[in-house]
Amino acid sequence: MRQAGMYSGILSGGGISGRTGPHLLPLARIKKIMKKSSVDVKMISGEAPLVFSKACELFIEELTKRSWNMTIHGKRRTLHKEDVASAVATTDVFDFLIDLVHPNGNDVNEDDHVPEN
């Protein structure tokens, strides 16, 4: 993997998440997660983990913001796991996470009360 120093100019100099300086997320770890996703994933360009480091940051920010809305709605100041679950349930683009945040997927007979709002 290329050294982080090569890209720090991009990340801290362009106003994109410059507040935290160089990489927010480790590229090697991202690459491992990518490889693990499927046996079909064989070769990954150097750019791909870099793109993901940005995409993941944005993803986490978006999900966090929506989760926090749930926290506020519940008149609390601590973001809980349930708030993340609620945010997932109420956002279409996060449908792929439903089974992850509602761990009742093993038994399809169980009632899964997902707020439909």
Place this chain on the structure above:
Amino acid sequence: MDEHEKLLPIANVGRIMKQILPPTAKISKESKETMNECASEFISFVTGEASAKCRNDNRKTINGDDICWALASLGFDDCSNAVVRYLNKSREFERGRAAASSSAANQNKQDYVVAGSSNCSERR
């Protein structure tokens, strides 16, 4: 779930969460762990889509453009637009470096400033 083996460092995830929340907000440990699992799932999900595209195009290597395409394809439009800008900037940087190291030519490089927000969601 064996995804626990391949997660991002929880500290990094926590930092990103903290950044976007008000300073007085508190974040439970469990919610950070959940967010971490969601992030890994996100990477797997998008990678799967990108990988399928590469297979379709008879290419072996997943590149940055494939990830951008997959993000848009799966509905992460704002995210896709933001990372396309990010990727282009990164490529400009690389081209600048390559040019600088291959010759001592005087090169006027414009500063590319990313205008506007690069967040997934709309502005507050």
